[in-house]
Amino acid sequence: MKRNFFYFAWREFLRSASKNKNMATKGVLIFFAIYFSLVAFFMGFQLTENLKDLENPVQTFNSLLLIYFGYELVLRIMIQNLPTFGFQPFLLLPVKRTRIARYMLNKSLLHFFNVMPLILGLPFVIRIAAPTLAPTVFWGWLAALFFMIFVNHFLALYIKWRTNESDILFYSFLGLAAGLTAIDYFNIVDLTGGFGKLFDFVVANPYAAVIFPLAIVALYFLNQSYINSRFYLDELSKKKKQGSAHDFSWLNNVGDYGKMLSLEVKMIMRNKRPKNTAMMSVLFLFYGLLIYKTDGAGEEVPEFILVLGGMFMTGVFSMMYGQFFPAWHGKYYPLLMAQNVRMKQVIQSAFFLMAVTNVVYYLLSLGYMYISPKVLYIHLVVMLYNVGVNSWVIFALGLNSKKAIELNQRAAFNYQGVGATQWLMSFPVIFGPVALFGLLSWAFGNIAAYVVFGSLGIIGIILHPRLIDYFTGQYLKRKHRMIYHYKSS
Amino acid sequence: MIQVNNLQKIYNGTTVLNLEELSIAKGEVFGLVGNNGAGKTTFFSLVLDLIRANKGEVVINGIQVSKTEDWKELVAAYIDESFTIGYLTPDEYFEFIGELRGMNTKDVSNFLEAYTDFFKDEILGKKKFIRDLSKGNQKKVGVVGALLGNPEVIVLDEPFANLDPSSQYQLRNIIKEYSKQKEKTLLISSHDLDHVADVCSRIVILDKGEVVRDVEKTESTLADLEEFFTGVRKEESLAD
Numbered sequence: 081m082k083r084n085f086f087y088f089a090w091r092e093f094l095r096s097a098s099k100n101k102n103m104a105t106k107g108v109l110i111f112f113a114i115y116f117s118l119v120a121f122f123m124g125f126q127l128t129e130n131l132k133d134l135e136n137p138v139q140t141f142n143s144l145l146l147i148y149f150g151y152e153l154v155l156r157i158m159i160q161n162l163p164t165f166g167f168q169p170f171l172l173l174p175v176k177r178t179r180i181a182r183y184m185l186n187k188s189l190l191h192f193f194n195v196m197p198l199i200l201g202l203p204f205v206i207r208i209a210a211p212t213l214a215p216t217v218f219w220g221w222l223a224a225l226f227f228m229i230f231v232n233h234f235l236a237l238y239i240k241w242r243t244n245e246s247d248i249l250f251y252s253f254l255g256l257a258a259g260l261t262a263i264d265y266f267n268i269v270d271l272t273g274g275f276g277k278l279f280d281f282v283v284a285n286p287y288a289a290v291i292f293p294l295a296i297v298a299l300y301f302l303n304q305s306y307i308n309s310r311f312y313l314d315e316l317s318k319k320k321k322q323g324s325a326h327d328f329s330w331l332n333n334v335g336d337y338g339k340m341l342s343l344e345v346k347m348i349m350r351n352k353r354p355k356n357t358a359m360m361s362v363l364f365l366f367y368g369l370l371i372y373k374t375d376g377a378g379e380e381v382p383e384f385i386l387v388l389g390g391m392f393m394t395g396v397f398s399m400m401y402g403q404f405f406p407a408w409h410g411k412y413y414p415l416l417m418a419q420n421v422r423m424k425q426v427i428q429s430a431f432f433l434m435a436v437t438n439v440v441y442y443l444l445s446l447g448y449m450y451i452s453p454k455v456l457y458i459h460l461v462v463m464l465y466n467v468g469v470n471s472w473v474i475f476a477l478g479l480n481s482k483k484a485i486e487l488n489q490r491a492a493f494n495y496q497g498v499g500a501t502q503w504l505m506s507f508p509v510i511f512g513p514v515a516l517f518g519l520l521s522w523a524f525g526n527i528a529a530y531v532v533f534g535s536l537g538i539i540g541i542i543l544h545p546r547l548i549d550y551f552t553g554q555y556l557k558r559k560h561r562m563i564y565h566y567k568s569s
Numbered sequence: 570m571i572q573v574n575n576l577q578k579i580y581n582g583t584t585v586l587n588l589e590e591l592s593i594a595k596g597e598v599f600g601l602v603g604n605n606g607a608g609k610t611t612f613f614s615l616v617l618d619l620i621r622a623n624k625g626e627v628v629i630n631g632i633q634v635s636k637t638e639d640w641k642e643l644v645a646a647y648i649d650e651s652f653t654i655g656y657l658t659p660d661e662y663f664e665f666i667g668e669l670r671g672m673n674t675k676d677v678s679n680f681l682e683a684y685t686d687f688f689k690d691e692i693l694g695k696k697k698f699i700r701d702l703s704k705g706n707q708k709k710v711g712v713v714g715a716l717l718g719n720p721e722v723i724v725l726d727e728p729f730a731n732l733d734p735s736s737q738y739q740l741r742n743i744i745k746e747y748s749k750q751k752e753k754t755l756l757i758s759s760h761d762l763d764h765v766a767d768v769c770s771r772i773v774i775l776d777k778g779e780v781v782r783d784v785e786k787t788e789s790t791l792a793d794l795e796e797f798f799t800g801v802r803k804e805e806s807l808a809d
Contacts, residue, residue, distance in 0.1 A: 339665065339668045339669060343654070343657075343665060346656065346657065346661070347656060350656040350698075351656050411651060411655065412651050412652065412653065412654045412655070413651065414617075414619050414648065414649075414651045414652060415651060415652040415653070415654065417617070417618070417619060418617045418618075418619065418641070418644065418645075418646050418648075418652070419641065419645065419666065419669055420641045420642050420645075420669045420670050420718070421641070421669050422638055422641070423638065487655070487656065556638070559618075560618075560619070560620055560621040563619050563620070564620070566651075567651070
């Protein structure tokens with residue numbers, strides 16, 4: 081029977097209706113997998129280089145493990161999929177539930193997260209651990225390490241099932257993770273050391289490695305009994321919630337496109353994917369902390385970097401939201417096309433939303449003035465450019481929109497609805513302008529470049545009534561195609 | 570009210586709809602019947618300019634639908650679930666449609682009062698998103714949404730499908746009641762001959778994209794329809 085389950089899964093993959101579309105996405109994912117494997121491999125080598133001259137490299141390695149597995153756990157919970165497969169047809173067949181549950185759990189093991197630590201650890205294991213540790217110790221330690229991956233795997237699954245049931249649990253988990261990180265970081269309790277000691281203990285008593293398989297078995301059965309106790313269509317596959325009430329009706333007064341705008345905001349706030357996207361865009365405001373760095377005292381952040389960061393931070397919402405305009409509304413596009421709402425209103429409301437968030441994010445990004453006061457005017461210039469030029473670029477790219485967005489999926493690492501447009505988008509929207517800026521400032525100086533950028537933005541803003549009319553016409557021209565593609569996506 | 574000239578839709582070389590000339594007068598309740606693939610939904614989608622015709626035109630009240638968006642003020646429709654918005658509650662959905670049609674909250678709730686029975690206490694005032702409603706209740710929301718705001722032309726594709734028997738009966742009465750206001754034009758399709766024969770004033774049978782029968786409703790319409798689709802004529806005594 082188990083063989084048959086894999087047979088079904090294989091068929092499902094081979095015969096899925098959107099196979100060809102998925103193939104492209106799969107290709108990209110495979111590319112990422114290879115890329116990250118290589119990165120992991122080189123990081124592993126780097127780690128070996130750093131550790132090899134230490135007095136007791138294995139012990140140091142052990143003390144780093146908690147950091148790795150901790151981050152991995154959080155990452156897994158955020159982006160790893162729960163192993164729900166189409167189990168409905170089997171519920172009525174004479175197949176034991178335990179069998180289905182086990183299949184689901186076993187299948188979940190085929191995951192990149194379970195391979196990456198092997199690649200990352202390989203150089204260290206071969207170059208340092210193998211020669212320094214006695215054979216029995218080495219194998220015990222290696223087994224412990226290996227099994228720890230799967231402990232993490234099933235732990236993540238279990239936490240994910242649980243946190244999927246309630247938002248409170250999810251946020252308390254995040255809070256707990258942050259809290260533990262803080263406790264460790266400020267050395268209140270030495271958690272990393274403690275976790276490392278566990279592995280040191282294995283080094284001292286190799287047979288203690290057996291606790292890891294035991295932990296796996298325990299977690300496996302925990303997961304299995306969780307699935308078993310919830311083998312009902314309404315419990316395992318989705319959670320139902322009461323609609324939350326805030327209705328954003330005040331937005332209706334914005335103009336004759338206000339009704340569309342309040343629909344747009346509801347769409348963002350009430351659906352998982354756009355909501356996650358919006359939340360992620362807020363997180364990207366911290367991007368500046370990464371790139372606005374100075375090497376030493378008195379040195380300034382290069383203006384070029386400020387332009388790049390400003391471009392990104394003021395425009396991140398319009399980019400992340402705009403890349404799927406109008407596919408966000410794909411599921412009910414026919415309604416919008418047949419009801420008494422004009423295409424112009426749809427476009428105006430999207431433009432308004434992007435422009436307002438650009439301004440808001442500009443204001444928020446002013447916090448970086450404490451790093452460099454130039455942020456005040458450099459971000460202003462690129463914000464104007466984002467509103468006045470990039471908005472239209474985004475609308476132009478949206479004309480090729482083909483896949484309706486499944487609103488209720490997560491946003492991170494979700495490739496549903498992603499096409500060439502999305503992959504190529506960053507070029508005309510960010511890198512193009514930044515390159516142009518580089519060219520202008522190289523040829524005529526920074527000031528001239530700012531003037532050009534600001535003027536382009538202001539021209540775009542002044543011309544916006546005309547441009548909205550133009551794009552209204554373009555979107556109307558393509559509406560049949562979009563309706564068709566959205567239906568079949 | 571609606572004028573169709575030489576309308577043709579071709580998919581991959583197959584003509585799925587071919588209407589030489591069809592005109593639907595103001596106040597008519599126009600019933601469209603036909604087997605699967607006869608072109609009913611295609612026709613409605615063309616009327617609403619959701620798909621592009623290969624040839625010909627649909628004109629509503631003098632407005633060619635593929636040229637401007639002005640007809641949207643006159644027309645409302647419910648074709649399938651893409652005409653509702655899953656993440657709104659039914660109340661918000663009605664509010665949204667009402668606003669698009671220039672009604673305020675008070676107008677909308679007045680309008681909805683007439684449908685209390687039809688909604689059976691399962692739809693209004695519940696904090697439940699449309700996507701979480703049953704198929705039948707989703708359909709009710711969509712159909713009533715199409716009636717909202719006094720549109721001149723209402724297009725309903727299979728409005729009876731997925732409804733429970735008593736709701737089907739209520740919907741019949743709603744449509745009949747609505748069509749008594751003489752200036753409203755309704756376009757309705759259904760697989761259920763009984764419903765169509767009951768509520769429509771004119772019935773058109775489509776077969777492979779062509780009009781094969783176009784009749785005013787009379788006493789014997791239902792029997793005629795059944796004969797057409799089954800090849801068997803029911804005894805008159807049974808029809809009584």
